[in-house]
Amino acid sequence: MEGDFIKINNWLSPLSCLYGLGVGFRNMLFEMGILKSRAFSVPVISVGNITVGGTGKTPHVEHLVRLLKDEANVAVLSRGYKRKTSGFLVATKESTASDIGDEPFQMKKKFPDLTVAVDKKRARGIEKLISYPYDIDVVLLDDAFQHRYVKPGINILLVDYHRLIIYDRLLPAGRLREPLSGKNRADIVIVTKCPRNLTPMNFRVITKAMDLYPYQRLYFTTLKYDDRLYLLKDDGKSPNAKRSLNSLAQQHVLLLTGIASPRQMIEDLSPMTRELTPLSFSDHHEFTPADVKRINETFEAMPHPRCIVTTEKDAARISAVAGLSDDVCQHLYVLPVRIEFLLDKEDNFNQNIIGYVRKNSRNSILAKGKDDHNTKDSNNSRNRSRTISF
Structure with missing residues (x-):
């Protein structure tokens, strides 16, 4: 079976090359500024992947919701995959999975007071969320790593431990939706769904193989069952x-x-x-x-x-x-499932996120606490070549 799968992939390789050229050209247009990425006046955190299939986006977004909901007025914006509606829509307690998609429905049910919205055009969705009557302080973008019309302050890339992108190939021969170099846009990379019994050698091998830049941070998470x-x-x-x-x-x-x-x-x-x-x-x-x-x-x-x-x-x-x-x-x-950070890195991740939100918030109450974090974050920020400061 494995041999047949590899043979089929090899036959599809020419199509993967054509697909890669198309995706690469699109990314080049963004890098050259011909296609525009828009930044916003509020903190925007994107969570997504570059592969077909799930990498655990929803539990990671839910972790961010739990982390930030007492700090700020948080909204989650999703495309609303497979919903039967269109345009911009804010979920209510009466919304169904058919209205907004199964993942947004799950989050709205779990966090009834959370603002959950769907819009295929994310820039339009953010614009509506940060204006009256919503006045959102922080926007969490669900599954938006490749939606380059929005320029997030923090770009989080999720990678499934069982399908590491470094060993994958472009569609249709593999599961990559864009070339591996796309990972370079990430500020944070999280290897998800890890077994709990990973050895120190496993961590070192994956860390080296991921070949990240110094400005990128790498975390490992596993599933935690209620x-x-x-x-x-x-x-x-x-x-x-x-x-x-x-x-x-x-x-x-x-x-x-x-x-x-x-x-x-x-x-x-x-x-x-x-x-x-x-x-x-x-x-x-x-x-x-x-x-x-x-x-x-x-x-x-x-x-x-x-x-x-x-x-x-x-x-x-x-x-x-x-x-x-x-x-x-x-x-x-x-x-119910949550995520758990391995290597005792949860506090480090949480402080990075909270520090970014406080530093970039237009909400004076949130910004009040940023001075307490500036000293701690200053050493890291000197090493950053992007807009985000940790």
């Missing part, structure tokens, strides 16, 4: 509306996912269960009647005791699916 799972379709009467992560040890678990890269989740949860059965669909998958039948039949064939575990992102779509059996609905649990 201790409590909750029933997706809770009618308020079920005595089993919540269960502990430890309770899965005696369960035959069907792991139902529609994410791009479930590998690390499968590896993490397998030892925590009696037996784990993965049922994986493509990223942002829209479940069909045939899929629902497959879910029902797969679960029905599993031995007792049994349950289904899915992600928050998938829950946004599954909650609207019709035809799931009563047995499935009574045993379908959602597992």
